[in-house]
Amino acid sequence: MAGLIIIIVFVVLFRARVATAYYNHSLVSHAALKDQEYLQIDVEVEDLQTFLSEEYEQVVATLDMIDNWAIKNIDDYRSLPPDLKFSNANAEDLLTAFLEAIRVNPMAYRDNYLQIVDTDISSEHWQLTGKDICLADYKYSFPYIRILPGQRVSALDVVSTASDEPDYGLDMGLWENNGTRAGSRYGFGKQPFANHDDLVQSQASFHLSFMHDKLLRMMSKPMRGNHSLLRIKTYSELAKLAKRTGHNYWACRFSGRAVHYIQDLTVPFHASMTPGYSFLRVVATMALKVCGYSKPYVRMFMNIACIHVMFEVMHYEQLNQTYLNRDKSAFIYCSLTGKNSNETVEVNDFYARDVVSKEAYRLRYRSYYAVNSLVTDTKEFENVLYASANSIYNCQPIWNGAKIIDKNEFSRVLNIVVANSGRHTRNFINHLLK
Numbered sequence: 379m380a381g382l383i384i385i386i387v388f389v390v391l392f393r394a395r396v397a398t399a400y401y402n403h404s405l406v407s408h409a410a411l412k413d414q415e416y417l418q419i420d421v422e423v424e425d426l427q428t429f430l431s432e433e434y435e436q437v438v439a440t441l442d443m444i445d446n447w448a449i450k451n452i453d454d455y456r457s458l459p460p461d462l463k464f465s466n467a468n469a470e471d472l473l474t475a476f477l478e479a480i481r482v483n484p485m486a487y488r489d490n491y492l493q494i495v496d497t498d499i500s501s502e503h504w505q506l507t508g509k510d511i512c513l514a515d516y517k518y519s520f521p522y523i524r525i526l527p528g529q530r531v532s533a534l535d536v537v538s539t540a541s542d543e544p545d546y547g548l549d550m551g552l553w554e555n556n557g558t559r560a561g562s563r564y565g566f567g568k569q570p571f572a573n574h575d576d577l578v579q580s581q582a583s584f585h586l587s588f589m590h591d592k593l594l595r596m597m598s599k600p601m602r603g604n605h606s607l608l609r610i611k612t613y614s615e616l617a618k619l620a621k622r623t624g625h626n627y628w629a630c631r632f633s634g635r636a637v638h639y640i641q642d643l644t645v646p647f648h649a650s651m652t653p654g655y656s657f658l659r660v661v662a663t664m665a666l667k668v669c670g671y672s673k674p675y676v677r678m679f680m681n682i683a684c685i686h687v688m689f690e691v692m693h694y695e696q697l698n699q700t701y702l703n704r705d706k707s708a709f710i711y712c713s714l715t716g717k718n719s720n721e722t723v724e725v726n727d728f729y730a731r732d733v734v735s736k737e738a739y740r741l742r743y744r745s746y747y748a749v750n751s752l753v754t755d756t757k758e759f760e761n762v763l764y765a766s767a768n769s770i771y772n773c774q775p776i777w778n779g780a781k782i783i784d785k786n787e788f789s790r791v792l793n794i795v796v797a798n799s800g801r802h803t804r805n806f807i808n809h810l811l812k
Contacts, residue, residue, distance in 0.1 A: 437464060
């Protein structure tokens with residue numbers, strides 16, 4: 379019964395199209411990595427088909443190793459169906475076979491491209507738009523350009539661009555109840571939470587992992603899986619293989635995809651199921667729901683959803699404006715660059731769980747109250763889910779009139795989260811590429 383209640387909770391929590399994205403990860407990555415000397419080089423663009431054909435046997439061995447690792451280390455993990463193993467690939471279509479072997483959406487955009495965030499490009503040179511490369515609506519402010527095999531491009535730009543890719547559709551429609559061909563073949567089972575009829579929401583469990591909500595995980599078996607760890611392991615091992623075999627473009631691109639999930643887990647609202655609410659309060663609210671009094675239950679989880687979205691929208695507003703204004707003295711930009719932090723931590727297969735998400739989880743109450751204290755217009759606040767789903771939303775009407783002390787506290791919390799994201803981005807990418 380408890381497990382069923384929590385599943386229902388997440389239908390309510392994600393009924394509106396709650397973004398499971400940190401908006402534009404490329405902005406985070408570019409600032410965090412811009413001073414890393416090993417990324418101040420150009421790499422030669424290469425089609426994925428070339429990497430797969432030249433390193434076929436090693437890719438087969440790597441993907442088998444990843445599947446075996448996941449069986450041993452991820453709760454309730456469902457192994458790759460035998461017919462999807464890369465060893466069964468048709469040489470004429472290695473790309474589709476590879477996408478299916480790592481269980482991502484095979485309809486995702488396949489050509490090579492860059493997102494340009496630090497150079498002015500006139501609109502006629504915006505060769506691609508977000509609609510070209512994304513399977514669902516995506517809010518963007520910066521241009522995408524096509525790049526071709528043999529072309530030399532900035533390693534930093536490749537990593538930064540790739541760090542935003544997982545939000546473009548790679549993780550959408552992969553569950554058996556999503557009504558997609560991929561979902562019916564991949565063997566992941568039913569979607570653990572969120573609205574399985576909404577394409578965007580279908581990616582939620584790859585980008586949110588509640589690894590430290592131990593009591594709630596005990597109550598609900600579907601919450602125990604950890605698809606963030608699976609994605610990090612997969613792209614990390616592929617990046618290592620690409621680097622070891624001299625495919626530097628794909629080493630950078632796979633590394634960027636892996637760090638996307640690290641960055642997600644630096645956000646307290648991605649690492650905690652019920653930030654701002656104690657376990658006892660959550661259970662009591664659920665009990666009232668079972669007894670037929672659902673108002674507190676619905677109000678609590680809609681409040682969590684609104685707080686989550688408001689935090690990410692305000693983060694995006696500040697960082698996006700910093701890039702548009704080329705203001706590298708902005709506090710949020712400096713926090714990302716890590717000028718005041720040289721701390722490093724050893725990276726292993728459980729770095730995301732034991733270091734990154736644990737750190738974010740400890741900030742869950744402070745982050746929740748920092749956002750909640752800003753709200754001065756509850757009507758605008760309750761509309762944030764719907765408004766932010768349809769456009770790049772301006773949160774200012776929600777917090778107009780907020781106290782200076784509350785604004786200052788939010789700024790402190792935001793910069794802690796941003797600094798953590800920058801630090802973990804550097805530490806993780808250094809581990810893979812340096």
